[in-house]
Amino acid sequence: MSPHPPSLLLTLRVNGLDVEVAAPPHYSLLEVLRYKLHLTGSKQGCDKGDCGACTVQLDGQPVLSCITLAAQAQGREVLTVEGLAGREAHPLQDAMDRFDAAQCGFCTPGILMSAEHLLRTAGREVTHAEAAHAIAGNLCRCTGYTKILDAIVDASTKTGGGR
Ligand code: FES
Ligand code: FES
Structure with a gap:
């Protein structure tokens, strides 16, 4: 048996763009954003739900992305700080x-x-x-x-x- 479980292929809408990304099933949303999509605005502070540095919005609601499985965001709308501004600063x-x-x-x-x-x-x-x-x-x-x-x-x- 393979030591690594197969990656999940996730389809997300991130900052208004449809993205497909493969990630291990245990990856948090924060890990997918930072390490697969290279959106490093969301910070990895405590990595256990205590500090709020990783806060993003999922379908318009703030969530702690370090304790949200990436799989929970499948098919959903993710907004990160990179998507907050339009042509000008928010x-x-x-x-x-x-x-x-x-x-x-x-x-x-x-x-x-x-x-x-x-x-x-x-x-x-x-x-x-x-x-x-x-x-x-x-x-x-x-x-x-x-x-x-x-x-x-x-x-x-x-x-x-x-x-
Ligand atoms: S990194 Fe601290 S709550 Fe997520
Ligand atoms: S933690 Fe340094 S500005 Fe808030």
Whole structure:
């Protein structure tokens, strides 16, 4: 018997593009994104569901891609930080820049993906408390969060919530 189980052939829609990718059946969505598709914006922090650095959206919902099997994304829509901006930076990215809300930046992609879900589903200006709740699973060891929350609230005033 082969020591390695056969790879799965997965069909995903990633950042608006249909992709086919072969991956071992135990691969997480994060591993497929980073090591098969070379989308390294989503960060591999704790790799066990604790830090939020790997947050992406699956069918529009934030998920921790390090504890999501790639097979669970079969046939589904994946949005990573690489797909967040259009021709210009997303208002959240612009606000994070203007508020100096990133220091080392390791947490930033995950925070953006959690915050984008908040703004899109709220469709209005959000409060600091709502922003804090939305990124409660995203750990940042640099900033103390104040500037991040200010940036999320500011972005929601610019867009009315959506993009
Ligand atoms: S890398 Fe996924 S939660 Fe930390
Ligand atoms: S900016 Fe360094 S972990 Fe958040």
